[in-house]
Amino acid sequence: VRMRSRIPVILLSCGSFNPTTNMHMRLFELARDHLHQTGQYQVIEGIMSPVSDKYGKKGLVSARHRVAMARLALETSDWIRVDPWESEQNTWTETVKVLRHHYEEALRAFQSQEFMKNKYPTGSSTADSLSCQQPVLPELKLLCGADFLQTFKTPNLWKEEDIKEIVEKFGLVCVSRAGSDPSQFIQESDLLSEFQHNIFLVREWIQNEISATQIRSALCRGLSVKYLIPDSVIAYIAQHNVYTAESECRNKGHLLQPLRPQNTPINPLRD
């Protein structure tokens, strides 16, 4: 009996990470467990991609800080890393473009790995000898919470063709709270229903809704956030005085970059 190879998966999480909380990191752990339990996937990497300052969200502190805090938060993880590429771009980048970038990177790494294996076969790994002659290409999936999925409905926020590319070419791993069930939302959309085989719904039974907004609010009030975000991040915030009443007013009154006129798509998601 030949062992079927699992499909390697990379999970990509896009967001403000303002700051990174324990909940952001839990999403990765939950998604990984879920995909492994299907028996079909092997999660090989997790990538946290903080959004660029150009996103223009209220209270968004500089990417330099947000990347540093994410890095500190992920110190104890051996499979999740932070990638600053998106934050370093001059303009705000659509999520689908971030996915494409990281997929190209992953392909490149995969191809050079295969090239090296073929050039210098070691014959060491059993998995290699048992897997079929065609090595399995990695898949890149977008990791998100249910609220992210809901934003597909927000007028003018997403281009329909982008949503299609995300669910068709890449795939979504969507983590939701015990009480809520996004499957209805998916059923109500023709587009999402068509690709529901590529939308993985993960139930988070251990509720842990640590919103970054609440964290920032607590910090401004001098309240403790210990055990909600890593100690190293708390220390960083204190040392650099990251969150203040002023920082919370940043971008106040401004429109989110994707909603600005030059970005307005012609056909928002409408089913």
Add this chain to the structure above:
Amino acid sequence: DPDGKTEVVLLACGSFNPITNMHLRLFELAKDHLHETGKYKVIKGIISPVGDAYKKKGLISANHRVTMAKLATKNSDWVEVDDWESCQSEWLETLKVLRYHHQKLLSADVTNSVQDAVPITKLGRKRKQESNRHEPVKKKNQSPVVKSVPQVKLLCGSDMLESFGIPNLWKLEDITEIVEKHGLVCISRAGNNAQKFIYESDLLWRHKNNIHLVEEWITNDISSTKIRRALRRGQSIRYLVPEAVRAYIERQRLYGPEGEDRNAGLLLAPLQKHASEPGAHGLHN
């Protein structure tokens, strides 16, 4: 303390099987709340894991539970673990643990007072004065050596508060002494039943000024039961418990499927004890 604030020590009793980020949050929330009233200064937090004699289903050895709690608090500058309760061979009522820690503070206080005392009164008399001091001391003609002893308040979630209603679990006189002489700091989720529960009990209502209800706005349902369940199923518990605790559980291979069967079928110690005892148990009305 010099500002006229009452010093408070928060005591949390429980299984801590294992300790989670939620347990640790209770302390932080309680401290913030008491400080915001302007009347209290929280000087210490104590985690007191229950002894093995409690006989709760799935309760692993106290040694492990105490060790994990210590690992969890090594980065805290005010919360510590006390293993006195866990070392007792028989199960102890929560009130006894409260009294023990209160007494410990009294003795420490007398020792401190003696050390910097100007010998005005006899030692015996001073001790007698202090043991009756439960009210916050007002700032008037205080001699430098006599100060009020910190209050020890029981820190808990609303589940413990509501467990006062479970038949035979608590002695009525114990509940009375807890809320009368010590006090409760009860953390609960927004939209909970704690206020209603207090309203529906004459005893609790009478002492409601000594029951501090703190609302936890950040939903945080990290129960030890769920942690154990996740571990049995090979699921990750990262970021739900301190990293050092997670690593310890992994190294020691704790909470495998067999672990949950411990004490299965046995009656919880307080239920067993009170079933054979005369006297009122639990809240009535």
